[in-house]
Amino acid sequence: MKTTDCDVTIIGAGHNGLVAAAYLAKAGKRVRILEANGEIGGATTSVRAFPGFDARISRYSYLVSLLPDSIISDLDLNFECISRTVSSYTPYEHHGVNAGLFVSRQWDDATQASFTLLDPSGDEGRAWQKFYAEIAEFAECIAPTLLKPLMTRSELKALIAKPSIWNYLIERPIGEVITKRFKEDLVRGVVLTDALIGTFSSAFEIQANICFLYHLIGNGTGEWRVPKGGMGALVSELERVVRDAGVVIEVNQRVIKVESDFEGATVTTADGEEIRSQYVLSNAAPQILAELRGKIAPQSLDGSQMKINILLKRLPELKSGVDPRLAFAGTFHANESFSQCERVYVQAKKGEISAMLPIEMYCHTLSDPSILNPELAAMGYQTLTLFGLHTPAALFDGNNDAVREIALKSALASLNRYLAEPIESLIVGIEVKTPLDIEAEIGLPRGNIFHRDLHFPFREDDTEPSWGVETDDSRIFICGAGAIRGGGVSGVPGHNAAMAILAKV
Ligand SMILES: Cc1cc2nc3c(=O)[nH]c(=O)nc-3n(C[C@H](O)[C@H](O)[C@H](O)COP(=O)(O)OP(=O)(O)OC[C@H]3O[C@@H](n4cnc5c(N)ncnc54)[C@H](O)[C@@H]3O)c2cc1C
Structure with missing residues (x-):
């Protein structure tokens, strides 16, 4: 069993995981992303789906509205x-x-x-x-x-x-x-x-x-x-930015367990590697995160x-x-x-x-x-x-x-x-x-395209201040579509999870 350290471990390299990584790395954090699939991008990939035809289609998501222009400019993305x-x-x-x-x-x-x-x-x-x-x-x-x-x-x-x-x-x-x-x-x-x-x-x-x-x-x-160029163009740009900022991305690295204590969190991969970090962000759906933590999955x-x-x-x-x-x-x-x-x-x-x-x-x-x-x-x-x-x-x-x-x-x-x-x-x-x-x-x-049911973009009056990305564990956050104000190609939960962590450290 190999053990490595970083500041933040991100489970999943969907576009939100990449956005979170970009903001954190630009703020000087050492970030590592573990992606279960052989390719990054999650629901935002482009592929040549039809053998014999050079056509790169957006396989899953295909139109953009929710991605704030400010994220594109903050991260200097060449994406139109x-x-x-x-x-x-x-x-x-x-x-x-x-x-x-x-x-x-x-x-x-x-x-x-x-x-x-x-x-x-x-x-x-x-x-x-x-x-x-x-x-x-x-x-x-x-x-x-x-x-x-x-x-x-x-x-x-x-x-x-x-x-x-x-x-x-x-x-x-x-x-x-x-x-x-x-x-x-x-x-x-x-x-x-x-x-x-x-x-x-x-x-x-x-x-x-x-x-x-x-x-x-x-x-x-x-x-x-x-x-322009299909949804995969967004992922390519995010990948360029996070790699330039020193983020380590590993594919074919399925996370199978997440645990935490007072000082940090440990993520275990299917290969048996343990990664120790101060914080863990889950780009995987809250239902998957619950399973990784041995908890009951939220209904959706x-x-x-x-x-x-x-x-x-x-x-x-x-x-x-x-x-x-x-x-x-x-x-x-x-x-x-x-x-x-x-x-x-x-x-x-x-x-x-x-x-x-x-x-x-x-x-x-x-x-x-x-x-x-x-x-x-x-x-x-x-x-x-x-x-x-x-x-x-x-x-x-x-x-x-x-x-x-x-x-x-x-x-x-x-x-x-x-x-x-x-x-x-x-x-x-x-x-x-x-x-x-x-x-x-x-x-x-x-197959829920928003990971789970969407929430209204506010909290109830009698609840604690929040970015909409917190879990019941102060070391673990959601940075994907399943966060409040997640869902869709937006980068919003990725940004918000990064801000929630940066507010703490
Ligand atoms: C068919 C389809 C069409 C859509 N069309 C649109 C659209 O046109 N416009 C729009 O705005 N939205 C659309 N959506 C919704 C949008 O694509 C998603 O809500 C959004 O892309 C989710 O992004 P994400 O980064 O949060 O998560 P995801 O893209 O789901 O990425 C999560 C990543 O985590 C990885 N992962 C999961 N479990 C583990 C694990 N245990 N270990 C390591 N990695 C793990 C996954 O492999 C994946 O790469 C569509 C979705 C689908 C499916």
């Missing part, structure tokens, strides 16, 4: 995100006519015309603009608090000028305001999906509010941007998304006749009306997979062809990144391979409903990741 002019396109059929709700990132004539076609009264378009103006006000207040110690519920509430916004976003189920403000099922669904990505919930459960919030507050704008919802990565010869034509370069540039929603989402949620709870899954997708290569070999790009090849909603891990238990096939069929049928040609005729490469696949490959418990 590309804005999309299109926010979303949602095809629909009305009295045998195929059309679509087109929404630009900034309200414009095309968006106005699209809302007017759906609702000639103009009410729906006005409701949309008013609602998102209110959300923007809220996001601007919340975003700057994310890299500071947690505010209390009352302190945060006091920052929001209009109590009604706080009330419908925090206190009342999000489904209430959506159904009150919008009358079209399709529009309600487009609003709702931000509350469901990564969260297996009805619109009328508060957990959906929390998910909604995290999708709308990033950098104070809630804009989701395309990582199952992961509920399946991810499909596709390489196409070209983009498909749509029944509505819209240019596919517009339809797939932003988020393309299919069968995600409010009532469809609610219905499929109930079905999934009963253990059934819908024959027409609510799905959403976007084409990375329309914004950033750099992930393709130039020859493929010149030939018109494109990627599609598809998320299937309400596919909780429990649906796949005991029969992952067979149910994966069923779910894939349902997702493609859902897309084909709005296409003028079957998507299958254009696919040259495809990979499907169920929640169980995601757990097996990168250790996200039950």
Whole structure:
């Protein structure tokens, strides 16, 4: 048995572990990262997934909103995100006519015309603009608090000028305001999906509010941007920065035990090595950390998304006749009306997979062809990144391979409903990741993309000051998605865990 020392040991080299390491090392700490997998990055990797094709896709996470610009500048990361002019396109059929709700990132004539076609009264378009103006006000207040110690519920509430916004976003189920403000099922669904990505919930459960919030507050704008070069570009930059700062990263080093005493903590790897440090940060999920400490794991919802990565010869034509370069540039929603989402949620709870899954997708290569070999790009090849909603891990238990096939069929049928040609005729490469696949490959418990249920970004009034990263052991912290204000590609819990430690030493 070999024993080594450092100031801080980090379990896991996901992007948050790397962010924490970067801040600590820049502050002069000796940091060692132990990663169970052969590769670093966790849910933020890019890979050549399709043999014979030089296309480097973001295998798991694919869009960036929650990563504060200040982390990029603090760490001097050469990492760029590309804005999309299109926010979303949602095809629909009305009295045998195929059309679509087109929404630009900034309200414009095309968006106005699209809302007017759906609702000639103009009410729906006005409701949309008013609602998102209110959300923007809220996001601007919340975003700057994310890299500071947690505010209390009352302190945060006091920052929001209009109590009604706080009330419908925090206190009342999000489904209430959506159904009150919008009358079209399709529009309600487009609003709702931000509350469901990564969260297996009805619109009328508060957990959906929390998910909604995290999708709308990033950098104070809630804009989701395309990582240039794919999500792996972020990891490469973080790796460069931490190695330059002297951090030791070891792959294929699974941690199997964590213990602590008054003077420090000891981490044991599967190889039997013991690493002694003042502090331990867990980038692994809180459920895994609990297991490593011999404790009871915190409860959480199952992961509920399946991810499909596709390489196409070209983009498909749509029944509505819209240019596919517009339809797939932003988020393309299919069968995600409010009532469809609610219905499929109930079905999934009963253990059934819908024959027409609510799905959403976007084409990375329309914004950033750099992930393709130039020859493929010149030939018109494109990627599609598809998320299937309400596919909780429990649906796949005991029969992952067979149910994966069923779910894939349902997702493609859902897309084909709005296409003028079957998507299958254009696919040259495809990979499907169920929640169980995601757990097996990168250790996200039950495939939960946020490690565990998200929390509101505040602490209750009667609780101790906190960064949202502490555990019941003063030597052990969470620096990953499972922290309060973790979840998503943000670096926020990595930053906050580093600050919590630096405040102590
Ligand atoms: C399919 C999918 C799509 C997503 N899409 C988006 C998106 O578009 N935008 C977005 O913002 N978020 C998205 N997310 C969520 C986001 O990717 C994650 O919440 C975030 O990347 C988590 O980062 P992390 O660094 O905290 O943890 P992880 O990336 O999970 O890294 C944890 C690391 O710890 C390692 N580890 C675990 N146990 C041990 C152990 N015992 N010993 C050593 N190492 C261990 C793991 O191997 C892993 O490398 C998505 C997630 C998934 C799965």
